[in-house]
Structures are given as structure tokens and as C-alpha cells.
Amino acid sequence: MNLTAATTHDGVVERAFTLGDVTGVLWSPETPTADAPLILMGHTGGLHKKSPGLVARARNFVTGYGYTVAAIDAPGHGDRPRDERDQQWVAEMSAARAAGESMRRVITDYNASLAERAVPEWQATIDALQALPEVGAGPIGYAGTTLGTAIGLMLTAVESRIRVAEFGPVFVYEALLESARKLTIPVRFQLAWDDPEIDRELGLELFGACGSADKALHAFPGAHQRIPRTEIDISARFFARHLRGDAAA
Amino acid sequence: MNLTAATTHDGVVERAFTLGDVTGVLWSPETPTADAPLILMGHTGGLHKKSPGLVARARNFVTGYGYTVAAIDAPGHGDRPRDERDQQWVAEMSAARAAGESMRRVITDYNASLAERAVPEWQATIDALQALPEVGAGPIGYAGTTLGTAIGLMLTAVESRIRVAEFGPVFVYEALLESARKLTIPVRFQLAWDDPEIDRELGLELFGACGSADKALHAFPGAHQRIPRTEIDISARFFARHLRGDAAA
Numbered sequence: 001m002n003l004t005a006a007t008t009h010d011g012v013v014e015r016a017f018t019l020g021d022v023t024g025v026l027w028s029p030e031t032p033t034a035d036a037p038l039i040l041m042g043h044t045g046g047l048h049k050k051s052p053g054l055v056a057r058a059r060n061f062v063t064g065y066g067y068t069v070a071a072i073d074a075p076g077h078g079d080r081p082r083d084e085r086d087q088q089w090v091a092e093m094s095a096a097r098a099a100g101e102s103m104r105r106v107i108t109d110y111n112a113s114l115a116e117r118a119v120p121e122w123q124a125t126i127d128a129l130q131a132l133p134e135v136g137a138g139p140i141g142y143a144g145t146t147l148g149t150a151i152g153l154m155l156t157a158v159e160s161r162i163r164v165a166e167f168g169p170v171f172v173y174e175a176l177l178e179s180a181r182k183l184t185i186p187v188r189f190q191l192a193w194d195d196p197e198i199d200r201e202l203g204l205e206l207f208g209a210c211g212s213a214d215k216a217l218h219a220f221p222g223a224h225q226r227i228p229r230t231e232i233d234i235s236a237r238f239f240a241r242h243l244r245g246d247a248a249a
Numbered sequence: 250m251n252l253t254a255a256t257t258h259d260g261v262v263e264r265a266f267t268l269g270d271v272t273g274v275l276w277s278p279e280t281p282t283a284d285a286p287l288i289l290m291g292h293t294g295g296l297h298k299k300s301p302g303l304v305a306r307a308r309n310f311v312t313g314y315g316y317t318v319a320a321i322d323a324p325g326h327g328d329r330p331r332d333e334r335d336q337q338w339v340a341e342m343s344a345a346r347a348a349g350e351s352m353r354r355v356i357t358d359y360n361a362s363l364a365e366r367a368v369p370e371w372q373a374t375i376d377a378l379q380a381l382p383e384v385g386a387g388p389i390g391y392a393g394t395t396l397g398t399a400i401g402l403m404l405t406a407v408e409s410r411i412r413v414a415e416f417g418p419v420f421v422y423e424a425l426l427e428s429a430r431k432l433t434i435p436v437r438f439q440l441a442w443d444d445p446e447i448d449r450e451l452g453l454e455l456f457g458a459c460g461s462a463d464k465a466l467h468a469f470p471g472a473h474q475r476i477p478r479t480e481i482d483i484s485a486r487f488f489a490r491h492l493r494g495d496a497a498a
Contacts, residue, residue: 193457207468208442216479217468219456230465234483
């Protein structure tokens, strides 16, 4: 893992890294605690590791809770070149959108392929991060929506180092349901009730399939791009409870 | 309104009251604040104003937040005599349960009748409570599940003094959906995902119908009798945000 020099802004130390082809970013407190919780954040489809919403949440996790946070670009996203097949999927998505058709089929195929590639990338990233003395082997949480949920569900089902996870709206397909059934860790699902692209029934089906005894589904009006402030607070308390053992959170 | 002498236990002052035929109870802090928020609590079907779960939450509202809390017995519940027609409904419920049949039809009819009678009782209770100098005209919240939801939805739709409400699983019928559509205040719905009596589809339909822009649906595994500790905390923060303007809650 190659880490760039750190830049510090408002109490958050930021370092870009590469691990083979994977490009990532690590945010940590100015005074890191050994074995502090690590949060892995999955960006949404079409965006990247430093999307404004993701960065805002990551910074809040660092300054408000003392976590270390890492995000990586999905294959063909952010700083990573997009191969021909992925370019084709993106073109098919644009065509479907332009024609006013549902993007479900093409996004499902594209997400499934990206998740297959991203899971081993995340696992190698966890290995490399935990080997850094300033990160260490603290408890790990995962948070991500849309593509970040597709990748995160597949990852969480096979990665026992992840102890708690939060997912959002996603086009659901059988492999995701299968991963959800395998989960036993505490999980929170966010559901955008009126999302014009991702039908709410998919989120209900995914929540229903989830095997965890400690699971919650929180639905709010509107589309998935706009999570209410209240739910962001509830999310922060959810992670604090499970990563810091903060019972009062 | 006739109030009995106060008894004080662990920082909570309790007074029983009657208002005509209605029997109620009022919990308040030892040192009441003028115009403190007032929470109205609706008990579940078959129970009464001093059911253990209701009392525990009421006491927490008083000691943790300084609210005044009131609960009244629904007609034919708790300390109130049950008339012949209500006795018949109760017998029909028992028969349906014994036969392993759904109680939906009979509970719907019974709840609709109880709600029709309970709404003016609650309104008179609010009038009388607000006339007490130690209560005053602070903001009002409503919380109740099953029968407490049926009554609370009908009440909240016509009672502009209620500024925030929380509802739970209930057998849904057209009048309830109509009341839900009229709501504009912040509302939180709790949904017991695996409730063996009240199908989750009913809760989803009710949430979907609710007219409020600020609404949330929180689903959790299991039956409606057992609300997770986390959801009780989220509920307390929800009321604090809307009744005390506690933005950080």
C-alpha cells in the first residue's frame, strides 16, 4: 500500500493511497487511538471515493467519534480507468435513461460484475490498512448505498472482520438476497420511500431476507439521494453503539 | 376534572383524575415548568392507562425530559365499565382467537367504535388539563400503538393542538387511512415486521398514506409487543426534537 503525504484540514488527516490498481483515501484523527474503529465507506454508482456526501460523513465519523475511515474507488470509478465492457454498461444506462426506460436490468448486471471485482479489493485493503500501526485491528463497520450496498452486502457476507453494516436502496438480485440471508451482524437499512428509480418493494424484500436478529429498516419520504438529517444522526448513533460499545448512543 | 391527592415516587408525581365518565392519570415532575410539553399516551387494546410498558415510558418522559404525561382509559377499559355491545365484541375476539381465525374484522369494528367515543373524551381531557396552572398550554405530543394508534390517528387528524405523533401497528381501515392522509405534523411509525396478528402490509399502507412531509417508518423484527430498546431511544429523541426544539436530540 502506497500512502501519499498527509494533509490536515479542520482536525482530519487525509491520505490518498494506492494498492495495486485500487485507488483509495484514508481519513483519521490528528491524534489517532490504537485499534480505533475503522469504517469502510462504499460510494454510490457513478460517483467515487471523494464524493461530497461521503466525505462529509467520513469527516464527521473522524471528528465526532475518533474513527478511522477508508473509501476506495470501485473498478472504473473515480481515478480508475474504465474498461471497454464497463464503458458499454455505462452507455446502456445512459440509453435507458434517455429512453425513459428502467435502468434496473443494466444496473443489476453492472453492479454484480463490479461487486465481484470489488470484494477482493476491499479485503486486500482491509489487510493492508490493519497492517498500518496507526490503524491496527479495531472493530470494522461498513456503510454504503446503491452500488455501495451491492458491493458491501457481498463483502459483509464473506468478511467476518466486519461487525456492523448499514445499507441503502439498491436494485436487488438473487446474489444480494443470498448474501443478506447469511448476515448475522447488526444491520440497518435505509429506504427511500418515493425513489423514482429503485422501487421500495426491493428494499422491503432485502430487509425481509436479512438473516440478522438485530436489524432495522428506516424509511423516509423522497428519493435516495437525500437522506434526512435525523437519519444521519441515527446512523452515527448506530455505529457508536456497535463499534464503541456506547450503550447510551 | 377531579384530581386525587398526589403520590410521589422516584421523582415522578402521579395523580389519578376523572372527567365525567373518563378515568385518567397524570404524571409530572416534582418541580413542574410552566407550559412544559404534554404527552398524551394511548394504551393498547385490552390494556389500560397504567399498563406497565406505558407507565415505564411515561416515567422516563417525566424524569428524562421534564414533560407532563397523561393517559386515559378507553371506553370499557381499565376502571371504566364495559357496556353490552363492547362485551359482545370482546367475546367475538376471544372466539376468533380460540378458533385460530384472524381477529382483524372484529377488532376493526371495535376499534372504530372506541375511537369515535374516545376522540371527544381526549379533547375534553386536553381542555381540562390545559386549564390546570401546573400544566398550561405547552406543545402536545401523542404516542400510542394498536388501539392507541386507532384512537390517536382519529384524534390527531382533528386536533390542531397536537404537534407531533408516534404510531404503531394497527388493523388499518378506511377511516384511519383518511385521517393519516390529513396529517401534516411530524409523524413516526413503528412497524413490527413479523407480527403474527397484524400484517406488515397494513403498516406500510398506513405510512404510505400519511400526508406529512416529515414522516419516518421504523421497522424491527418480531411482534408488536416487544419494541427494541434502540427504537425507544429514537422515539424519545424524536419527541425531544419536536417538543423541546432540541435539534441535537
